Amino acid sequence: QVQFVQSGAEVKRPGASVKVSCKVFGYAFSNYAIHWVRQAPGQNFEWMGWINVGNGNTKYSQRFQDRVTVTRDTSANTGYMELSSLTSEDTAVYYCARSSCGDDDCHSYAMDIWGQGTMITVSS
Amino acid sequence: DIQMTQSPSSVSASVGDRVTITCRASHGVSGFLAWYQEKPGRAPRLLIYAASYLQSGVPSRFSGSGSGADFSLTISGLQPEDFATYYCQQAYSFPPTFGQGTRLDIK
Numbered sequence: 368q369v370q371f372v373q374s375g376a377e378v379k380r381p382g383a384s385v386k387v388s389c390k391v392f393g394y395a396f397s398n399y400a401i402h403w404v405r406q407a408p409g410q411n412f413e414w415m416g417w418i419n420v421g422n423g424n425t426k427y428s429q430r431f432q433d434r435v436t437v438t439r440d441t442s443a444n445t446g447y448m449e450l451s452s453l454t455s456e457d458t459a460v461y462y463c464a465r466s467s468c469g470d471d472d473c474h475s476y477a478m479d480i481w482g483q484g485t486m487i488t489v490s491s
Numbered sequence: 492d493i494q495m496t497q498s499p500s501s502v503s504a505s506v507g508d509r510v511t512i513t514c515r516a517s518h519g520v521s522g523f524l525a526w527y528q529e530k531p532g533r534a535p536r537l538l539i540y541a542a543s544y545l546q547s548g549v550p551s552r553f554s555g556s557g558s559g560a561d562f563s564l565t566i567s568g569l570q571p572e573d574f575a576t577y578y579c580q581q582a583y584s585f586p587p588t589f590g591q592g593t594r595l596d597i598k
Contacts, residue, residue, distance in 0.1 A: 371534070412535075412578060412589040428586045462535065475582050477525035477540035484534065 369393040371463055371482035378488045384451040387485045389463030391444050397421045399465045400473035401446035403437060406484075407459040417466070417473045418446060424471055453489045460484040493518050493581050497590035503598040509567045512593045514579035516560040523583035526555055526564045529576045529592070538577075539564060571597075 374388040389401060403415040416427035418437045425437050436449045446463055462485075464478035494517040504510050514524065526539040537546045539555035542562055552567045566573055574597050579590040 411591050412580070414587045414589070426585075430586075464535075474585055474587050475523060477537055477546075477580070477582060478527075479537045479540070479546065481534040481536070483532075 369465075369480050371465070371480060373461075373463060373482040373485045376486040376488070378490060379453050381454055381489055381491055383453050383489075384449060385453060385487050386447055386449040387461050387463075387487070389446040389448075389482050391446070391465070394465075396439075396444045397441055400468045400476075401437070401439065402464045402466060402473070402478055403435075403448040404462045404464060404478070405459040406462070407456070410459075413459075414474075415448070419468050419471065419473055420446070421468070422471075426474065450487075453487075455489050458487065458489050460486050492586060493520060493584050493588050495579055495581055495588055495590040497577075497579060497593050499593060500591070501594040501596065503596045504569055505598045506569050506571060508569045508598075509565065510569060510595060511566075512564045512577055512579075512595075514557075514562045514564070514590050516562075516581055518584070519559045520581040520583035522558050523581055524555070524557065524562050525580045525582060526553075527578045527580065528573075529578060535578070566595075569595075 370392045372390045400417045402417040416437045418425045434451045439446045463482040465480040466476040466478045496515045522542040524542045528536045543555045554565050576592045576594045
């Protein structure tokens with residue numbers, strides 16, 4: 368059974384960084400991309416970036432380009448998203464999701480499996 | 492970025508009803524359109540991809556149509572488990588963007 372398990376909720380101070388993990392089960396991890404999408408309270412989904420797990424290539428939304436790093440550990444079947452220089456506007460639920468990939472284009476595919484989400488609260 | 496606008500923002504319906512949600516893109520997205528279902532505390536669920544293809548395991552009462560800039564999601568014969576929030580998402584142009592959601596409530 369395909370399943371994603373994300374790390375637990377965290378509270379961070381403004382200016383800090385956070386790293387969210389997404390462990391996957393039930394499929395060949397390297398054959399797909401992992402995307403990161405967030406949803407602030409009462410707001411819309413916002414796509415942040417993806418990693419092609421097979422070759423490690425990444426692509427980020429321009430909005431987060433300078434602050435987000437997406438990585439993966441293929442030996443642990445786990446993807447990671449690190450967001451730095453946090454502000455209160457980064458308070459949101461962060462989701463990992465899977466998609467297929469073309470030739471270095473993983474954003475033209477629907478995201479077919481999603482994690483349960485990780486709540487990140489930024490507060491002083 | 493391509494803006495996705497859903498309508499209505501919310502709708503009330505009864506079990507057994509047929510409901511249609513629309514999604515309009517600010518620029519054409521060909522058929523690169525997906526629909527997702529979201530329930531509180533649950534992982535979002537892919538329902539429809541490539542505008543009209545039913546994701547494996549999704550009941551056939553869900554259907555999608557459209558191309559270019561105008562799309563719709565129809566649920567025929569609402570079931571109690573269908574009351575949720577629905578989102579469209581375009582995958583044609585980078586970055587992927589989502590509609591603001593349509594909340595489907597029980598009447």
